[in-house]
Amino acid sequence: MKRIGILTSGGDAPGMNAAVRAVTKTAIHHGLGVVGIRYGYAGLVAGDFVTLTAENVDHMINMGGTFLYSARYPEFAQKEVQEKGVEQLKKHDIDTVIVIGGDGSYHGALALTRLGINSIGLPGTIDNDIPYTEYTIGLDTACNTAMQAIDRIRDTASSHHRVFVVNVMGRNCGDIAMRVGLASGADAIVVPERSYDIKAIAERLKRGFKDGKDNGIIILAEGVMDAADFRTELLKYGEFDCRANVIGHMQRGGAPTVTDRINATKMGNYAVKLLLDGKGGLAVGMENGQLETHDILDLFDEKHASEESLIDINEEMTK
Amino acid sequence: MKRIGILTSGGDAPGMNAAVRAVTKTAIHHGLGVVGIRYGYAGLVAGDFVTLTAENVDHMINMGGTFLYSARYPEFAQKEVQEKGVEQLKKHDIDTVIVIGGDGSYHGALALTRLGINSIGLPGTIDNDIPYTEYTIGLDTACNTAMQAIDRIRDTASSHHRVFVVNVMGRNCGDIAMRVGLASGADAIVVPERSYDIKAIAERLKRGFKDGKDNGIIILAEGVMDAADFRTELLKYGEFDCRANVIGHMQRGGAPTVTDRINATKMGNYAVKLLLDGKGGLAVGMENGQLETHDILDLFDEKHASEESLIDINEEMTK
Amino acid sequence: MKRIGILTSGGDAPGMNAAVRAVTKTAIHHGLGVVGIRYGYAGLVAGDFVTLTAENVDHMINMGGTFLYSARYPEFAQKEVQEKGVEQLKKHDIDTVIVIGGDGSYHGALALTRLGINSIGLPGTIDNDIPYTEYTIGLDTACNTAMQAIDRIRDTASSHHRVFVVNVMGRNCGDIAMRVGLASGADAIVVPERSYDIKAIAERLKRGFKDGKDNGIIILAEGVMDAADFRTELLKYGEFDCRANVIGHMQRGGAPTVTDRINATKMGNYAVKLLLDGKGGLAVGMENGQLETHDILDLFDEKHASEESLIDINEEMTK
Amino acid sequence: MKRIGILTSGGDAPGMNAAVRAVTKTAIHHGLGVVGIRYGYAGLVAGDFVTLTAENVDHMINMGGTFLYSARYPEFAQKEVQEKGVEQLKKHDIDTVIVIGGDGSYHGALALTRLGINSIGLPGTIDNDIPYTEYTIGLDTACNTAMQAIDRIRDTASSHHRVFVVNVMGRNCGDIAMRVGLASGADAIVVPERSYDIKAIAERLKRGFKDGKDNGIIILAEGVMDAADFRTELLKYGEFDCRANVIGHMQRGGAPTVTDRINATKMGNYAVKLLLDGKGGLAVGMENGQLETHDILDLFDEKHASEESLIDINEEMTK
Structure with a gap:
């Protein structure tokens, strides 16, 4: 094992x-080289590579976004495109890859592994919608920001005895x-995971004001409905x-x-060790607070399990 | 002078x-009593009063919103309603009033003054849209939040080489x-104060990416257009x-x-002193960094002067 | 079971x-009354009680500190003082108690349970130094603040190529x-849990600058040494x-x-249910992400297990 | 005029x-080149220059610290060292300089101007201790952070009915x-500008608690005394x-x-225009909310005027 390629997707x-x-x-600690692949799988195929040193990641621990950039690249589903990517990697002495992204991006990691490039997937998305993990990188920041x-x-709701319907992110997953x-x-x-009774919500709000x-606050996953539409519905049941x-x-x-x-640090550290152990085709996740791995293939049949008990509480x- | 009534509107x-x-x-420092009037002019007329002590405002300096609450009350434009308010004030030994709110709420302060209750208006609105003042209470916080x-x-724009059109508050005033x-x-x-050339903006964005x-960021006062509509327009001039x-x-x-x-502290302190000096019907503002007053009446003919040079810079x- | 008393210590x-x-x-959801006991065990003995309603805790979810106040009260180690406390509770129809604080404050909860008042301890301290729990209420906020x-x-260190030795909280526990x-x-x-080699640290800093x-940052649990003293030591090994x-x-x-x-919400919710189940003398903790209980008595023989692998990483x- | 050199000190x-x-x-907007001088005057003499483009300052607007770095360099008081600096500038086609820093760093700007390199000083320090300006770059952020x-x-003070003596920055200037x-x-x-009566402060705190x-909070400019020493003094007058x-x-x-x-943006913009107008040896400041200039020489005889009325309020x- 010589060099690890890393991309965000x-x-x-x-x-x-x-x-x-x-x-x-x-990687450097263990004597390995690291290459940043820019713009996700698009950059992999295009050979948009940049050598990473300890010094140029030094100030990155507290930066939002991804300095390696991300890009859509559905073409990577095609075998011949994947092979072009493998060629680029080999040309640059990269024999392993770490992919940080949603489970959609794990398909590429699996494909690379099958083509001889051991690859590991790390869960990087604010949405927490990946199977076999209770946590994805970014979830906690997104929740605190919201x-x-x-x-x-x-503050504004209370000043005016007002109800706010607030959309937070989450298409198919209500974890945020x-x-x-x-x-x-x-x-x-x-949330998408549960049915809701808008009339009961309106009654509860009325009871609260009485x-x-x-103030009244309704948190609405964007995957369920637009806040504006929910507001219109709600107003049918109360003034x-x-x-x-x-x-x-x-x-x-x-x-x-x-x-x-x-x-993120634990998972990045762990992924390098998995590669050092000769592993590939694995997705890293967190279960009961501990890092675990699953075959990427297994994730595709599985759905993320949300902590729905939070709603009950x-x-x-x-x- | 015995007691000051204070309301937010x-x-x-x-x-x-x-x-x-x-x-x-x-007020307490100068031996005066203070009465909080809840729910703005509605509470004034209803007599929803609460005595304020040093102790119950102690923890208020860092609280958002208004703990006295605010409410719409267009009825206060009617003379007989105003007189009802004056009655309530007199019944509770309140002989002066301080109103914190937008210039719309100054009408009430002027009316009260004409009915014998000296009243002072303080500029309290995030929008900075009040004449004869370069600053309104809340402007700086709102700007920092935005x-x-x-x-x-x-961060997200940069990660994806993306343009964001962002609505910030400001109906008729582009200061935020x-x-x-x-x-x-x-x-x-x-902003509402200036015309704009959407094609030129698109060209500038293209040049920037080239x-x-x-990333590209466009800040759009909500009074000009919805961000979604601006986006639609913009996409006509570039991909x-x-x-x-x-x-x-x-x-x-x-x-x-x-x-x-x-x-806010300076202005509140100043308003009490104006009342102690027997003044009424005045609006407090800031000009060239100094507190000034103008007759409330003068404000109604005037428009707020924005610092448009910021756009030129x-x-x-x-x- | 009628009313739950709650105190912070x-x-x-x-x-x-x-x-x-x-x-x-x-508690209200389950038809029970709740009484806030102010100033911890001191207030318990003095009968400084305040009835809590849904409305007066409504705005408390995002407030720092403890609105019930806290106070030192070593006298509660004495049996006759404890009995006075029990009398006060009985007089006010309080038959169960929830204590939020460090494990020192669990002694009181155990004593109350033995005197017939079922009591539950919740881990409330930023220090994360309580046995049988990987988490204490406040830890995450304290860590983010630091x-x-x-x-x-x-930012300042980098601007001047400077080293900072920074004390964070933690007397016997290096978790923060x-x-x-x-x-x-x-x-x-x-941290207190591990020996350290100041010369090796100095060498690493030199190597880093070279x-x-x-910049150089050293995080030092305050229980180990004052930052100023550590700095003096460090300067012996490098300029x-x-x-x-x-x-x-x-x-x-x-x-x-x-x-x-x-x-905090999960734990508070859980504590009420434990009391409803007739439990007492228990400490609530979190292990592998799940809420667990232990007999308070068991905690006194045990030491908190820190996640020392973070240092290795x-x-x-x-x- | 060809190229502007810029340094932070x-x-x-x-x-x-x-x-x-x-x-x-x-500068780029006006067709001029800009050169970043790293490590302040030390880098000027050493010729540690880096060409600045619009793109490499794009992400700098929200970054703390100074990416050009700063360094102490008392040697620049010597004429022959200044002349070496001028040589370096000329060698690199830099004919004007902007210095961002405290008034100590203005000496260098004046010296350069006298040697034929028009230079402008911008007030960059959190301390607000520069004459002829009511504002220095960084003051507002530092105040908000503190x-x-x-x-x-x-929060902690209130929870325990405690007094905190808190040192904020400010050696000779109490503005923060x-x-x-x-x-x-x-x-x-x-603050350093005013005498204080520690006994009266203790009495006020006692009265407050009564x-x-x-809680009690005392804000102490670090130039007056260490917080720990003030605390010791205070405890002589109350428990x-x-x-x-x-x-x-x-x-x-x-x-x-x-x-x-x-x-910062206004001042940077203004400084370029002053240079374009052929000006040099000037310090930019803000008076009554407006940008003004003074001869750097005039600053050395003058003391910063603090807004002491804040204390009276x-x-x-x-x-």
């Missing part, structure tokens, strides 16, 4: 740079909404001063939290 | 509580957009990976900045 | 208020230092521009993070 | 990078202390639970605020 997530730093530093925005919104909702003391959390609450807000892309950026930096926080 | 703004605290503490959100958005735009290094700032920039974001109500809340706390930051 | 920690809120809301301070310090150190990309992490690093900083009490305060709010981040 | 301050960016972008730390400390103190609702602000305040904290170097770093970014916030 899919949407950026805070902590991706910390993971790249950890891979680079660990929660801090909602803390601000609650569940975490942010419980942490924000939301009156209701609406009992002396001065509220009600506004819709979309937290939006700011959830993707920013300096990572302690948890995201630590986990939130329900107990209401009368 | 219009949209809440960070620093309103700091101003209420300053009024309360200054700018920090855009710093996060830029100008300040946030210059502070964010925006490629373009679009020259090696990895960008482009997203629209609305920062939204989070701009209104949160712990105030140093500047907002200091200015921003233009010089581009090629 | 020992040093305050972010999330204590979120836990009090969760206990209150869960890390953000160090991000700022690194380990987490903050790894998350900050520290050149060295010095290789192009522009650095070196400064000492103590992050200090700011680590204790502030709005809690998502993790601290969620875990950090070592691999250096050459 | 003295302690780093948030906004220095924003100023370098503004100089670079403005204030936010004190907001956290107040005055601003932070007023914004934090401090019980006392102690009247129901749950307080009292702790000393030093905010320390974190005040120097971090992403700049809106105000610091805007003012703070006194009125107490009984």
Whole structure:
């Protein structure tokens, strides 16, 4: 084993740079070279490579985004494109690859492994929608960013006895909404995993105001509905001063939290060791707080298991 | 002079509580009583009063929102309603009033003064749209909140070589957009005060990417257009990976900045002194960094003067 | 079971208020009353009680500190003082108690249980120094606060090619230092759990500067040594521009993070259910990400197990 | 005029990078070249120059510290060393220089101007201790950083009915202390500009606790005394639970605020225009909110005028 190639793929997530730093530093510690592959699989095929040194990742631990850039590249599903990528890697003495991204990007890692380039996938997405892991790099930062925005919104809600319907990120996975909702003391959390009763939500809000609450907050995963549409629905069941807000892309950026930096560092460090052990085709995940691996192939049949009990607990926080 | 009534009116703004605290503490220092009037002019007429002590404003300096609450109450434009309010004040030994809010709420302060209750208006709104003042309480916090959100958005923009069109608050006044735009290094700032050339903006973005920039940011005052519509327009002049974001109500809340706390404190302190001097019907403002007053009546004929030179400077930051 | 008494004891920690809120809301959900006991065990004996309603804990989820206040009260080790406390509880129809604090404060919970008042201990301290739990309420916020301070310090360190020795909290437990150190990309992490070689640290710093690093950061648990003394020692082994900083009490305060709010809420919710099940004399902890309980008595023979592997990983981040 | 050299000198301050960016972008806009001089005057003499382009300052607007680095270099007081610097500049076609730093660093700018290199000084220091300016780049960020730390400390103070004596930066100038103190609702602000009566402060704290305040905060400019020593003194006049904290170097770093970014941008932009007008030997400052210039020579006879009225207002916030 000579050199590790590393790329980021899919949407950026805070902590991706910390993971790249950890891979680079660990590899150097073990006498290996590291090559940054820019623009994900597109750059792999184009040979857009940059040698990484300890010094040029030194200031990366607290940077949001991905300094290696990311890009869509559906062409990598084709075998001949994959082979072009392998050629590029071989030409540059790269014999192993680490991919940081969503589970969509793991397909490429599996393909590379099958073509003789041992590759490891690290879960890098704020959405926490990857099977066999309770945590993805960026989740904690995104949740804190959204929660801090909602803390601000609650100030305004309280000043005017107002209800806010707030979209947080999460297409098919309600993990951000569940975490942010419980942490924000939301009156209701609406996610794709659970059905909801908008009339019951309206009743609860009315009861709250009657009992002396001065605000109402509904956290709504964007995959369920637009906040504006939910607001329209809600107003059918009560007369509220009600506004819709979309937290939006700011959830993707920013300096990572302690948890995201630590986990990104642990995972980057672990991925190098897996490669040193001759492993490939594996996805790294966290289960019960511990790092684990699964065959990438196994992930494709599986769905991410959300911590839905957070919703049950939130329900107990209401009368 | 016995007791000062204080109310907040219009949209809440960070620093309103700091101003209420300053009024309360200054009044007590000078041997006067202070009464909080809840829910703005509605509470004034309803007699929703609460005595304020040094102790119950002690923890208010860093709280967002307004703990006195705010409410719409167009009825206060009617003379007989105003007189009802004056009755309530007299019944509770309140002979002066301080109103914190937008210039719309100054009408009430003027009416009260004409009815024998000396009243002073303090500029409390994030929008900075009040005549004869370069600053309104809450402006600085709102700008910092928006700018920090855009710093996060830029991480994502850079990771994907993407353009973001971002709505910040400001209906008829582009001050937030100008300040946030210059502070964010925006490629373009679009405000109600100035015409804009969307084709030129598109050309500038293209030139930027060609020259090696990895992101594009357009700051758009919400009064001009929705970010989503601007995006649609922009895409007619170029092929960008482009997203629209609305920062939204989070701009209104949160712990105030140093500047907002200091200015709110100065203004609250100053308002009490004006009342002690027997003044009424005045609006407090800041000009060239100094506190000044104008007759409230004069404000209604005047328009707020924005610091449009910020846009000119921003233009010089581009090629 | 009628009413739950709740108190906070020992040093305050972010999330204590979120836990009090969760206990209150869960109890009300299950038809129970909740009484806040102010000033810890001192208030218990003095009968300084306040009825808690859903409404008065509504705004508490994001407040730092403890609104129930905390106080030292070593007298509660005496049996006759404990009995006075039990009398007060009985007089006020309080038949169960939840204590949030460090393991020192669990002694009181055990004593109350033995006197017939079922009591549960929740781990509330930033220090993470309690046996049988990998997490204490406040840890995550404290770590993020310290890390953000160090991000700022690194800006200055880099600008001047300077070394900073930074004290973070942690008397006998290095968990804050380990987490903050790894998350900050520290050149060295010095904790009570491990011996250290100051000469080797100096050599590493020299090597770093020679290789192009522009700063050096040493994270030092305050229980090991004062930063100023460590600096003096370090300068014996090299000529650095070196400064000492103590992050200090700011680590204790502030709005809690998502993790601290969620875990505080889970733990508060869980404690009520334990009491409903007739349990007492138990300490709630988190092991492998799951809530567990242990007899309080068992904790006194045990030491907290730190995640020392974080130090090993950090070592691999250096050459 | 061909190329502008730019350097940062003295302690780093948030906004220095924003100023370098503004100089670079403005210069390019006007068809001029810009050269970054690394490590201040030391790098000027050593010829440590780097060409700056719009692209390499693009991401600098929100970075703390100074990416051009800073260094002490007292040797630049010597004429022959200055002449060596001028030689280096001429060799690299640099005919004008902008210096960002404290007024100590203006000596070099004046010397260069006298040797035929028109030079402009920009006030870059968090301390706000420069004559003829009410604002220095970095002041606003430093004040907000310190204030936010004190907001956290107040949580702990309140939880334990404790007094905190907090050192903020400021050797001979109390501006940070005055601003932070007023914004934090401090019980006392102690600065070099004013004498203080420690006994009166102790009495005020006692009165506060008696009247129901749950905390005490004293903001102490570090130039007056160490917080620990002040605490010792204070305890002679009352029995307080009292702790000393030093905010320390974190005040120097971090992403700049809106105000610091805007003012740094305005000042950088203005400095280029002064050079284009053939000016040199001038210091840029802000008076009554407007940019002004003074001969650098005039600054050396003058003392910075602090806004001491902030202390008077703070006194009125107490009984």
